Amino acid sequence: MKQLFKIILNTFPRPLLIRFSYLARPFLIMSLKGNTYTDPIDGKSFKKFLPYGYDNQRENVLSPSTLSLERHRLLWLYLKEKTTFFSEKHKVLHFAPEQAFYKRFRNLSNLDYTTTDLNSPLADVKADICNLPFKDNQYDFIFCNHVLEHIPNDTKAMQEIYRILKPGATAILQIPQDLKREKTFEDDSITDPKERARIFGQYDHVRIYGKDYFDKLRSIGFTVDEVDYTSEFSDSEIDKFRLQEGEIIPVCRK
Structure with a gap:
């Protein structure tokens, strides 16, 4: 998944990524549901967050629900x-x-x-x-x-x-x-x-x-x-x- 996110971030323009993220979010929320980490913006909890980064990706930082970073x-x-x-x-x-x-x-x-x-x-x-x-x-x-x-x-x-x-x-x-x-x-x-x-x-x-x-x-x-x-x-x-x-x-x- 880490490599896939890196390819997506470096291939598609940001406006298109914004539109795509709205479609992908419900699937991410369901697949990563858990109790380990909590997004304080919406209060939802997950077993892990997603990786993020254009060159050096950071693990476990992108919230599946709000798409927030640190x-x-x-x-x-x-x-x-x-x-x-x-x-x-x-x-x-x-x-x-x-x-x-x-x-x-x-x-x-x-x-x-x-x-x-x-x-x-x-x-x-x-x-x-x-x-x-x-x-x-x-x-x-x-x-x-x-x-x-x-x-x-x-x-x-x-x-x-x-x-x-x-x-x-x-x-x-x-x-x-x-x-x-x-x-x-x-x-x-x-x-x-x-x-x-x-x-x-x-x-x-x-x-x-x-x-x-x-x-x-x-x-x-x-x-x-x-x-x-x-x-x-x-x-x-x-x-x-x-x-x-x-x-x-x-x-x-x-």
Whole structure:
């Protein structure tokens, strides 16, 4: 199964994968039903999760029911326990909306919820993140998760997110990050897709962020909390929810 998932991820475009996943999900839920691991997003439990990864696949990380990964489940738990996202009225903008969240956020009566992306079939507004069609100071929450590593001019993208965020409001800007690196690495001269996947983690990533990512966000004007929310969970809870221990949630405020 691991090899099959790798072939699928590297063969089909993401919009097609999104549509296919909705068809496959009922079969995955039935075949993997169990009690070992639990997806906190929907509360369903399984004997194992699925593998995921474009180059180096991670075992037991993709939830069969919500199709969430470690970062999605961690963010859900953080929003639920540490914010008013689910309880108060908020105007929300969601870049490249993840399937794990899309319908759930859309169905929350307290949210004025808008999605945006250039290519996603789930986007309400087709837009370039570096030139957004939204007014200044509009949103209470902005989610832009695992997007900036695809954007050549990430500085401009960050500036646009800052512009449309309300003063005092929250933007959560998750990225794949190597916390062993002090400095972010990018090299446009590497053009071979396999080599880019090996170095950057995915063939269409343009950089691998280091610890300096947080300071770059601060240079844009954000106040940044580097939240290690997994530190509040026991080892057994981290394993049960299939979280990545030590993953940092960049919680940015204007």
